[in-house]
Structure formats: structure tokens, C-alpha cells
Amino acid sequence: MVALVQLADDISNHLMRGEPPERYDIRTRDLWQTVRHYLTEDEDAASAHVGRTACQVAQCTEQALN
Amino acid sequence: MLVFGKQPTAPISPAELWQRAGMQKHLPTLPAAASRAIQIANDPKCEIADFVSALETDPALTTDILRVANSPLYRLGKPVATLSQAVVRLGLKECRNLVLTVGFYSLFRKTPPTQKKACQMLWSHLFQTAKLCRLLNHCLDLGFDGEEFTCGLVHDLGRLLFVFALPSRLGELDRFDFCEQDGSALLEHERYIAGTDHCQLGAWFATINPIARVDGQLRGVSSPASTGR
Numbered sequence: 001m002v003a004l005v006q007l008a009d010d011i012s013n014h015l016m017r018g019e020p021p022e023r024y025d026i027r028t029r030d031l032w033q034t035v036r037h038y039l040t041e042d043e044d045a046a047s048a049h050v051g052r053t054a055c056q057v058a059q060c061t062e063q064a065l066n
Numbered sequence: 067m068l069v070f071g072k073q074p075t076a077p078i079s080p081a082e083l084w085q086r087a088g089m090q091k092h093l094p095t096l097p098a099a100a101s102r103a104i105q106i107a108n109d110p111k112c113e114i115a116d117f118v119s120a121l122e123t124d125p126a127l128t129t130d131i132l133r134v135a136n137s138p139l140y141r142l143g144k145p146v147a148t149l150s151q152a153v154v155r156l157g158l159k160e161c162r163n164l165v166l167t168v169g170f171y172s173l174f175r176k177t178p179p180t181q182k183k184a185c186q187m188l189w190s191h192l193f194q195t196a197k198l199c200r201l202l203n204h205c206l207d208l209g210f211d212g213e214e215f216t217c218g219l220v221h222d223l224g225r226l227l228f229v230f231a232l233p234s235r236l237g238e239l240d241r242f243d244f245c246e247q248d249g250s251a252l253l254e255h256e257r258y259i260a261g262t263d264h265c266q267l268g269a270w271f272a273t274i275n276p277i278a279r280v281d282g283q284l285r286g287v288s289s290p291a292s293t294g295r
Contacts, residue, residue: 008198
């Protein structure tokens with residue numbers, strides 16, 4: 001739960017700063033180390049999946065808020 | 067009201083900060099009907115009728131919930147006209163989240179007029195984080211069952227509490243620029259100004275107020291150790 005909220009908080013901070021959703025890069029954040037435990041053992045595939053999902057979610061959220 | 071000099075404020079407990087600020091009799095609380103409805107919804111054996119009855123005792127809350135349920139964020143198909151329809155349409159857990167959202171938002175209406183703009187930004191961040199938690203939980207199939215929304219919504223409760231406790235120092239405490247790359251420095255800065263930080267304040271508040279105990283999760287989310295700040 002903590003990792004999930006951290007991730008959501010981080011994406012939200014990114015959007016609140018007015019930065020484009022597509023520039024959000026989960027790989028650059030330490031929290032990735034925690035988030036990946038929720039996922040598969042294939043780190044590269046998991047990283048790509050989370051990165052894609054985070055961008056999609058960020059875009060959906062921005063559209064909803066606007 | 068606290069008065070600070072140029073020296074760092076000596077460390078104080080969140081309870082002491084709250085007391086010194088003269089806030090001990092002004093704890094922000096959810097509307098009674100919202101608290102009762104959330105309590106009912108948290109019971110796995112709850113009846114929808116009981117949930118709706120609890121909410122209907124507060125007409126203003128009912129109106130707000132229907133308004134949000136019919137907003138583009140939630141609306142699917144024909145508009146809902148009653149709380150019962152909203153529960154059938156959205157599901158009990160989603161309605162519970164909606165009640166919490168509307169109830170939590172009512173706290174922001176009580177903030178000082180001079181802080182409205184800052185509070186609006188903070189509210190946008192909290193609500194956005196809650197929705198992101200829900201979407202990520204769904205997209206990543208993490209298995210949470212509604213509690214993730216609550217945690218997202220209240221994760222920065224301590225920042226809101228600073229608005230109540232130290233409105234005259236808010237500009238120094240929180241710039242609302244959402245740059246949190248160095249979380250440790252942020253918390254250190256808060257402790258310099260206020261003697262405590264928003265994580266400690268939020269965690270303390272969760273022990274005394276049902277707002278943050280709705281899922282028993284806030285302490286884990288907002289404690290500095292668990293956030294890595």
C-alpha cells in the first residue's frame with residue numbers, strides 16, 4: 001500500500017508541477033525498487049509495464065480533471 | 067497562536083503544537099452522517115438500506131453526493147436521482163469512497179479564507195492521488211479493495227492540518243510547488259519552522275480522529291519511515 005501511494009503521489013506531484021504526463025519516468029525513482037516487488041520476476045518486462053501504465057494513468061487523470 | 071523567532075523551533079509533539087495553536091477544541095471532523103455511513107459500509111455484512119439511511123439524515127451531504135455521482139467523473143448513462151440509485155449504479159465501495167471524498171472536501175471549506183488558493187491546490191493533489199491509486203490498483207491488479215483510494219485521499223492530511231494550526235506561517239512551511247525530490251529536506255524544514263512535520267502531525271491525528279481511521283491505514287502511509295522521507 002505504501003509503495004502504491006508513493007507512486008500515485010509522485011505522479012500527482014509531476015502533474016501538479018504542470019509537467020507533461022509522457023515525461024514521467026518511473027525508472028528514475030527509488031520507489032521503483034519497492035513497486036517491482038508487486039510484479040513479476042522479469043524486471044525489464046515489469047518495468048516497461050509499470051512505466052506504460054503510469055503514463056496511461058497520468059494521461060487519463062489529466063483528461064478527467066480537465 | 068504560536069510565535070516563532072529566527073531560531074529553529076524546539077521539537078514539540080504534534081499534540082502540543084495543536085494545543086499551543088488553540089486548536090484542541092476545533093478538531094476538523096467528518097460530518098456525523100458520513101462517519102456513520104462509512105462505518106456501516108466497512109462492515110462486510112452491511113445492508114445498502116442502512117448505508118443510505120445514514121446518509122439521508124444529512125440533506126446537504128446527500129445533495130453533494132448526488133452532484134458528484136452525476137459529474138463526468140462518475141456518470142455512466144442516465145443521471146441518478148436518489149442515493150439508492152447511486153449505490154446500485156456505482157456499487158457500495160465506490161459510494162463509500164464518494165462519501166469520504168465529499169466529507170473530506172467539507173473540511174477544506176472550513177479553512178481560513180486567506181488560504182483558499184493553497185487549499186484548492188492541496189485538494190486537487192489529494193483527489194488526484196486517490197484516483198491514481200485506484201487506477202494503478204486496477205491496472206496493475208494489486209488486489210486492494212477500495213482502501214487504496216482512502217489512503218491516497220488522506221496521505222497528506224498533515225499538510226492540511228498545518229493550514230488549521232499555523233495559518234500565519236503556512237507560506238514558510240509549504241510552498242505548494244509539489245517539488246518533493248528531497249523529502250528529508252522538506253520534513254527538516256517543517257521541523258525547523260514548526261517543531262514537527264506533516265507526517266508526524268498526520269500520524270498523530272489518525273490516532274485521535276476517525277477521519278483518518280476509516281481504513282486503519284493512514285499511520286502506515288504517512289509515517290516518515292514508511293515513506294522514506
